[in-house]
Amino acid sequence: MASEFQKQKIDRIYEVLDVEGTGALTFQSFLADAERGALRMHADPEQARRTMETIRPGIETLWDWMTRFDRNADGEVTPDEFRHGYGDIVLRDPAGFENVIMSGAEAWFTTGDANGDGVLSREEYTAFFGASLGLTSREAERGFDSMVANGTDALTRERYKEMVRDYYLGDDEDSPSALFLGRLKGPGDG
Ligand SMILES: [Ca+2]
Numbered sequence: 001m002a003s004e005f006q007k008q009k010i011d012r013i014y015e016v017l018d019v020e021g022t023g024a025l026t027f028q029s030f031l032a033d034a035e036r037g038a039l040r041m042h043a044d045p046e047q048a049r050r051t052m053e054t055i056r057p058g059i060e061t062l063w064d065w066m067t068r069f070d071r072n073a074d075g076e077v078t079p080d081e082f083r084h085g086y087g088d089i090v091l092r093d094p095a096g097f098e099n100v101i102m103s104g105a106e107a108w109f110t111t112g113d114a115n116g117d118g119v120l121s122r123e124e125y126t127a128f129f130g131a132s133l134g135l136t137s138r139e140a141e142r143g144f145d146s147m148v149a150n151g152t153d154a155l156t157r158e159r160y161k162e163m164v165r166d167y168y169l170g171d172d173e174d175s176p177s178a179l180f181l182g183r184l185k186g187p188g189d190g
């Protein structure tokens, strides 16, 4: 059973995945979103295309697995299907999580790391995650500050993955990962 805190995170994860707010995630919507992100981070369309090529297998893996949520098998994952499946599929299958969610998370990291030096700088983080997650630059900075190690100004791949794992599987409201996808709505917060 997911806790109230985890349920808030699950709804937030869906909201972030469903960029257009259609309430129906599809493989095409995943690809279109990834493409928008790549184009946002690379002024050069050729470089954006290469980024898409690099991350596409990760997106395919993620979607293959997402179809497990699609109970009525209509090719769309609704918020209800996602909510109901999450506890069973994600929280009870940490091994599957490692293979799958991480491949999606890696794709995000790769897209966000515009200069390809293997870490997300403050600027890269706020530019990519801020826009992708619909955060204000201040919210994005707060997330960045809570996640980077003290005294550094770069989010390493290892730390990022640790934060992703903790956000998706953890149940600690005081974890530095709690702001990973922006502020969570409390009950009655609309
Ligand atoms: Ca469905």
Ligand SMILES: [Ca+2]
Pocket: 113, 114, 115, 116, 117, 118, 119, 120, 121, 124
């Ligand atoms: Ca970088």
